[in-house]
Amino acid sequence: AQSVTQPDIHITVSEGASLELRCNYSYGATPYLFWYVQSPGQGLQLLLKYFSGDTLVQGIKGFEAEFKRSQSSFNLRKPSVHWSDAAEYFCAASAWRKLQFGAGTQVVVTP
């Protein structure tokens, strides 16, 4: 069955430190891949997306993600976290017209 897995339910990071969120997918072929962010009480905002080509994708708010076909992974990174990055992050995959999400990673930023 197709699936999107985010192994880390909760991550705590200090402000200014680097952040990496993991995402693995299980699909027959490489799907379209996305990272979304959800701030408390808000809807989802797209951070970045990967369709093909360059495996390092730049997004908004200083985020980037790297696609690794051999590992079926699409990990999200940010070199220096700001307090406003505290939110829940969702990895998603789309194949044909079905869009599937991982369970999410809650990011807490400490001073």
Place this chain on the structure above:
Amino acid sequence: NAGVTQTPKFQVLKTGQSMTLQCAQDMNHNSMYWYRQDPGMGLRLIYYSASEGTTDKGEVPNGYNVSRLNKREFSLRLESAAPSQTSVYFCASKTGQGVNTEAFFGQGTRLTVV
């Protein structure tokens, strides 16, 4: 630009009551989706409509029905609400296959069933 509009934003139902969640998009998108979001479970797909006139079950369709009224509108109906359906519901739309397959989300409907 309105994007994806969901109504209502909040709703409290008694067990056994019925209601319809409305969703409309003004981006001429082909595909529309209904998700529910529960703590620790991410977004789970309830139903989707790949194009006008078609609907398909997602991961958790039981207890729900949908109608793709036209290209713009995709409604979700709870015929007999249960406490297990307490959740935040999100509607989304996207163009479908092609270069731009980014999904756009509504602001959500917070539903409580007592």
